[in-house]
Amino acid sequence: MHQTLSPFDISRIRGLAPAQERAGAEKESPCGACSVRHLTFCAPLGEEELNHVTRIVQNVELHPGDPLFDEGEEATNIYSVTAGAMKVYKLLPDGRRQIIGFLFSGDFLGLADDEVYAYSAEAIIHSTLCRFPRRKLEALLERYPRMERRLLGMASHELAAAQEQMLLLGRKTAREKIASFLLLLGQRAAQRGQTANPVSVPMSRNDIGDYLGLTTETVSRTFTQLRQGKLIALLPAGRVDLLDVEALREIAEGN
Amino acid sequence: MHQTLSPFDISRIRGLAPAQERAGAEKESPCGACSVRHLTFCAPLGEEELNHVTRIVQNVELHPGDPLFDEGEEATNIYSVTAGAMKVYKLLPDGRRQIIGFLFSGDFLGLADDEVYAYSAEAIIHSTLCRFPRRKLEALLERYPRMERRLLGMASHELAAAQEQMLLLGRKTAREKIASFLLLLGQRAAQRGQTANPVSVPMSRNDIGDYLGLTTETVSRTFTQLRQGKLIALLPAGRVDLLDVEALREIAEGN
DNA sequence: GCGACCGTTTGACGTAGGTCAAGGCCGGCG
């Protein structure tokens, strides 16, 4: 089930690493403080409170294909991605897989309304995360209720994204799905301060398929179809040049 | 775009009304207090606080096909369904529709992370709702931060449901989708204290299709296929008897 | 530097579910 390290992914890591290391270096701590600051963005804490929060976090480092946790496991931690890319997915007993989302630096995962994780999480490329023990986080929430507002905002945001994805999965064609996906990746990269146009696509065709409700082959075929239509260009190291963003947007919206 | 009152729906309203009127009568207020109590369930407020919250709510009454709000409209209110059934959906420009969810008494809608609603909402059957002006609710959250935990819990719960729905939309067959849907309706009815086995299905085949990423025809065909396999029986007034829940569960999980 | 492995691409073909069209059913209204 676990993907082994692939040459293709390695090349992508090299391609991505500089920008992300730089992003990480701008924060003074290797891990905690930046995530904590992120978590409390909308509700700045005092210095003492910040230290209190920072103290409970730990670093996690994952290589491509490494699992972080599995669906059904006891949800003991919440994580924040500080660098790299993760995928979270659900499985059916016969192995069919639906990727629920891809996570990049700044994203959180592990928020469960139950006592167990509702999905599995795995690294796509070399990634570092920040671990918050759930128990301790809950105690902190009790103490600093403003953090709850921040979590609520993140959950609402994720919910809206999930609803948009439902529209995609239920009602869009393969072509529309791929166009939407590429634009989404670009948009999210821009939010992270990365380059949005030659967009970095670090995940495999298979992963893309499992995210969009398609097969590897259909994803591949649709990419070549868009390439032949001069809408995109496939660059080395898993980058995709969006040659005609406006046309892609038209396609993505179903026109 | 708005559905007009259909005879079929009328019959269902009559079927549903008694139970729901009773449920409403158990609370002392026609509207506010029960919703407020619901909202603060995990963080009980004192009498004075409760009154404070109750004061800001208003009743809304909708008939089948009545819109509550549209996607893109300024999100000025948050609602709680006190009786009836609503559908919330997103549209593509060409009219393709994805129903994001069905809401029953006790459910909330209108939580938007943006300033505008991310979806449209419409009544399926005669429904009553409780309106919370968003501005005032935000002021209350500032004052009673425990309510935020409740909202966070609801958002997390919805998120988990949305993720389950993504798995359904992306990876399940028509048969599996319908089986999952019927079981879900039953489960949700049970949570509301209604009968879970002859489950009430107040929405049209078309709505079910738009919820499951299918067409009316496929929904209909799949129902008859399940009926012929003695897994369900179609009762009058839009009720469905789940004759073999265990088999349905097997199908829903993809076995 | 060569072979093997994986992911990707491409092709030929199959099928689940969509489309189009025609009846059937039922409640409401004239």
Added chain:
DNA sequence: CGCCGGCCTTGACCTACGTCAAACGGTCGC
């Protein structure tokens, strides 16, 4: 009371996408 307009059902047919299979190409280990 009988027509009318929804929705639902069923049938015949079509197609987008899945399946199966083969070839390709980059990377890494040897």
